[in-house]
Amino acid sequence: MNTATDTRSRIIAAAKPRFHSRSYANVGIQEICENAGVQKGSFYHFFPSKRDLVLAVIDEFADEWANGFVAEAFDPALPPMERIDYLVDAAYFWQRSIKQMHGRVLGCIFGNLTLEVSTQDDILRAKLQAIFSHAKSRFKETLEQAVAAGTLAPLDTDLTAEAMLAYHEGVILLAKSQNDPELIYRLGPAIKTLRVETGA
Amino acid sequence: MNTATDTRSRIIAAAKPRFHSRSYANVGIQEICENAGVQKGSFYHFFPSKRDLVLAVIDEFADEWANGFVAEAFDPALPPMERIDYLVDAAYFWQRSIKQMHGRVLGCIFGNLTLEVSTQDDILRAKLQAIFSHAKSRFKETLEQAVAAGTLAPLDTDLTAEAMLAYHEGVILLAKSQNDPELIYRLGPAIKTLRVETGA
DNA sequence: ATACTAGTTGACCGTTCGGTAAAATGCAAG
DNA sequence: CTTGCATTTTACCGAACGGTCAACTAGTAT
Numbered sequence: 001m002n003t004a005t006d007t008r009s010r011i012i013a014a015a016k017p018r019f020h021s022r023s024y025a026n027v028g029i030q031e032i033c034e035n036a037g038v039q040k041g042s043f044y045h046f047f048p049s050k051r052d053l054v055l056a057v058i059d060e061f062a063d064e065w066a067n068g069f070v071a072e073a074f075d076p077a078l079p080p081m082e083r084i085d086y087l088v089d090a091a092y093f094w095q096r097s098i099k100q101m102h103g104r105v106l107g108c109i110f111g112n113l114t115l116e117v118s119t120q121d122d123i124l125r126a127k128l129q130a131i132f133s134h135a136k137s138r139f140k141e142t143l144e145q146a147v148a149a150g151t152l153a154p155l156d157t158d159l160t161a162e163a164m165l166a167y168h169e170g171v172i173l174l175a176k177s178q179n180d181p182e183l184i185y186r187l188g189p190a191i192k193t194l195r196v197e198t199g200a
Numbered sequence: 201m202n203t204a205t206d207t208r209s210r211i212i213a214a215a216k217p218r219f220h221s222r223s224y225a226n227v228g229i230q231e232i233c234e235n236a237g238v239q240k241g242s243f244y245h246f247f248p249s250k251r252d253l254v255l256a257v258i259d260e261f262a263d264e265w266a267n268g269f270v271a272e273a274f275d276p277a278l279p280p281m282e283r284i285d286y287l288v289d290a291a292y293f294w295q296r297s298i299k300q301m302h303g304r305v306l307g308c309i310f311g312n313l314t315l316e317v318s319t320q321d322d323i324l325r326a327k328l329q330a331i332f333s334h335a336k337s338r339f340k341e342t343l344e345q346a347v348a349a350g351t352l353a354p355l356d357t358d359l360t361a362e363a364m365l366a367y368h369e370g371v372i373l374l375a376k377s378q379n380d381p382e383l384i385y386r387l388g389p390a391i392k393t394l395r396v397e398t399g400a
Numbered sequence: 401a402t403a404c405t406a407g408t409t410g411a412c413c414g415t416t417c418g419g420t421a422a423a424a425t426g427c428a429a430g
Numbered sequence: 431c432t433t434g435c436a437t438t439t440t441a442c443c444g445a446a447c448g449g450t451c452a453a454c455t456a457g458t459a460t
Contacts, residue, residue, distance in 0.1 A: 007407080023316050025225035028447065039409055041451080046407095050448065104319045114377045115312045116223050119304045129377045162374065162383075163367070163390045170370025174362065177314045177329045183362075187396070190363045195393045196386075207437080228417065240419085242438055250418065 008046045010036040015057050020109045021102060024054060024116050054113070055127055061109050062131055069094065074138050080146035081192060084139070084164070088188035091172065096181040107176035111169045136161050159196035167191050208246045210236040215257050220309045221302060224254060224316050254313070255327060261309050262331055269294065274338050280346035281392060284339070284364070288388035291372065296381040307376035311369045336361050359396035367391050 014036035018027040029050055033040050047053045069090035074083050099105050106112075110131050118125035139161035146152035168191060175183040214236035218227040229250055233240050247253045269290035274283050299305050306312075310331050318325035339361035346352035368391060375383040 021319055023223075023225060023320070025223060026320065029449085030446075040449085041410070042408055044449070106319060107315060111373055112315045114373060115307060115315045118376055118379070119221055119306060120223070120226065125377065125379065132374060132377055159386060159390070163371075163387050166370035166374045166387060167363070167367045167394075168370065169373050170366035170368065171363075173311055173314060173369050173373065174332060174366045176318055177325065177332055179318070179325065186359060187363050187366060190359070190394055190396045193393060193395045194367075194390055196390045229419085230416075239439055241421085241440075244419065245437065 007036075007038055007042060011038055011043060011046065011053065012056055012060055015053055016060060019054060019057055020061075020112070021104070021106050024113060029053075051121060051124060054124065058110070058113070058127055058131065062134075070138065074142065079151065080142045080149060081151050083142050084192060085189065088168070088184070088191060091168065092181060092184040092188060095172070095175060095184055099179070099181050105176045105179050105181055108169060108172045111172060132165060136165050139164050154198060156196040156198045160194060163194045163196055164191050167194055207236075207238055207242060211238055211243060211246065211253065212256055212260055215253055216260060219254060219257055220261075220312070221304070221306050224313060229253075251321060251324060254324065258310070258313070258327055258331065262334075270338065274342065279351065280342045280349060281351050283342050284392060285389065288368070288384070288391060291368065292381060292384040292388060295372070295375060295384055299379070299381050305376045305379050305381055308369060308372045311372060332365060336365050339364050354398060356396040356398045360394060363394045363396055364391050367394055 011032060015027070015032045018032065018035075029040065029043060032053075033043050043053075047056070069087070073087035073090055075086075078086065095105050095107070110128055113124065114128045114132075118128060140157050143152065143155070143157040143161055147154050147157065168188075171184055171187045171191075174187070175181055211232060215227070215232045218232065218235075229240065229243060232253075233243050243253075247256070269287070273287040273290055275286075278286065295305050295307070310328055313324065314328045314332075318328060340357050343352065343355070343357040343361055347354050347357065368388075371384055371387045371391075374387070375381055
């Protein structure tokens, strides 16, 4: 079982950067197997289909984020609105370091996959939607605490959280289209100006 | 030559909805030819490569927008900030009608293609970037006129325009991930709360 | 020692991929 | 009537696609 988990995680490790830097359709199982040092038959022993692999890859990325930047950014010790600054900074530094290593801004793997596959595979779409839903709730908690602390004038925390998530994804999309992480640096902070008022 | 342009435009007409509703990689030239009633050899008479086809498709979508919703929205007769409302509304109604017909929110073809191909093809990336750059300048003009008219407190029109474009794309991305056009209706109007202040 | 099972191997499936080449067709100008 | 060019047809290319299968290996439990 030790060797089993190892094979499985080698497959995922080979798949992750490829799905992130290219696209779902453009990365073949054969290529993944070659780079993981695994036979195709073994691949299908662990993953019933390509979709199941990308599902696992999404989970790994999500865990990585939840335990990395996101955990740091949404540190309860920080004043609420500073957490949002932290998150934007983290996205900037991450995309910048990716560009330095890879030559390209790769953007957000969840956003990338969403726009590529969500009209073609409802299971993947639902998975990605759940990721976004979770991200939104992080924003929402933060906004609620900011309002409670008096740092932020009362507003519709639910919709504003969703708006902030949308803006964040949009900024990363534009940064990818310009292949320039500095765009995140310039535009990112404006996320805090977004407001959806309560009522109506 | 009449028949020639006809073949060419039948190819584009068959390709447009497919690239929009699925993805670049997922639509094959064979399928396009079948639906356009064209032989593959004819296809390659008009388009040197698949990339050249999608370039033409992007141009058609851009023209369609420029002469359709966008022309209506950015009508100089409207008060500047109302033009932005109009644009958001147009995006909402369009995605909603697409969903009614197609069963799915397809999102923005430029955003979709950007996230799929811009790390793999710099020519496509540059093309899409130019589309976004043009869209940004429409926002920018509008903001400048709003400031001049006193409707809007002075701000950095260039960065705010870019922020609005990013937000707009982000909202459409989330709407696609939830397959729900109403998200655009709920979140869209908050675009006007975005501000990047001048200076620094 | 045996039987079971998780894991691995490598060959193989039919299909589709983007793209090519050559021959045939239609049409217009000289 | 012919030359020339744009267009179209048809057959084809090698490579890659996602996925399957049966045989084999190795470790574990009885």
